[in-house]
Amino acid sequence: MAKTNLYVLGSGIYSGLHLSIETVQALRACQTVFLLHDDKMVFEAIKEFCSDVRDLLELYQDTQKERRQIYIEVADRVVNECKTGKTVALMVHGNPMFLVSACEYTIEFAREQGLNAKVLPAISSFDTILCDLEIDLGYGVQIFDPESMIANDWTPNPKVPLLLFQLAQFRNAFLIKVPPKSLSLAPLSKWLCQFYPPDHQCKLLHSGAHILENGTKLNVSLKELCHHQDLDLGNRPTLYVPSID
């Protein structure tokens, strides 16, 4: 088996406390870890396992850039370091293969360079939301990014529970520096009302991501979604749309 040159890793959701034993071992095997995470405690936690941790948040300073451009820069930087012969990791928030485009670019660029990349699983926001809801949605659930759902005309089945992630990024390809207003969700609310009654009761869920931060749950109907004062989209919440019986 060839030596792994690049580990693509996730911290899980709750600060550094979701790190797995396997992921810690991968961090220990690396000379350099690139970190894409907004929690300074994760930076400190990872420093215990690798002395050279590099914060990628500086790439997020230029608010005029499209997010996609930043993800490509992340991938370039990680793969270039890897090409020097080091064992390198990219660590992101959540599960690296759940709604983190930078990881997909990094793996693609690494493979193009003949590097041996390995992705390790981590706790995702899907996992924390199941636990926050205390509902086992494994028997049937639809997961969508609303932008992709509408662009691809992916019609949801209203008989099956639905989770919508990445509400804050909806209709915005640029960096999110100021949390969007609830009115930005008007096209989503309208689209969903084709399949559900406007007064269908949903929950806006945010899982605690930093130490001392509690998760939140807010009851909201589909028609209220784009007028509600307390959505706090900057928190990157998820919308749970229960099934229609």
Place this chain on the structure above:
Amino acid sequence: MAKTNLYVLGSGIYSGLHLSIETVQALRACQTVFLLHDDKMVFEAIKEFCSDVRDLLELYQDTQKERRQIYIEVADRVVNECKTGKTVALMVHGNPMFLVSACEYTIEFAREQGLNAKVLPAISSFDTILCDLEIDLGYGVQIFDPESMIANDWTPNPKVPLLLFQLAQFRNAFLIKVPPKSLSLAPLSKWLCQFYPPDHQCKLLHSGAHILENGTKLNVSLKELCHHQDLDLGNRPTLYVPSID
């Protein structure tokens, strides 16, 4: 905040190596841990954090029992111990809120007794499958247990990728002691062929669950599904049905 009497925990998928820092801390806070897991190395790993670990696999000796009955016995046993005033955990394979009915019963019974239960997230088979596939399905995916899908007439949208879990339990409410034959999936294959062409190419995926065990991927068409010699349903694989473009 009231003291937590009961932690509902998951080991993740890959032996004891997916345990998170948070979950280890919960194990340390417990006087007794009940373990529902078929990997002896997980038992050994947990012994490091709690001296009283009790293996629940003995409840699985009677092959004449329906699985549902065993899950209720698990919940009874855990909650009864908790009622003595101890802090107790139930630990299962994967994420406790992803396709583990015993956890749902345990939480329900604990709440009925006025106990304070807390569920912590863990790495699920959904997480490992995303990493095994190296495809970020977070933009759109349907997750179903095939038994529930057909019973509820939950029609999949063929334009959206589909993951089917729990193939081995399909049409069988009893304990799985002998791995079912691929022919047991005939009704599933027939049902899916209403929505997909019979030669639609899928992947049967099994994530490594024990140390030294590698994951497997098998290409299989929907029509081959119930005749294929190498399905190995005893491994509890997942079927990935790509979207139709």
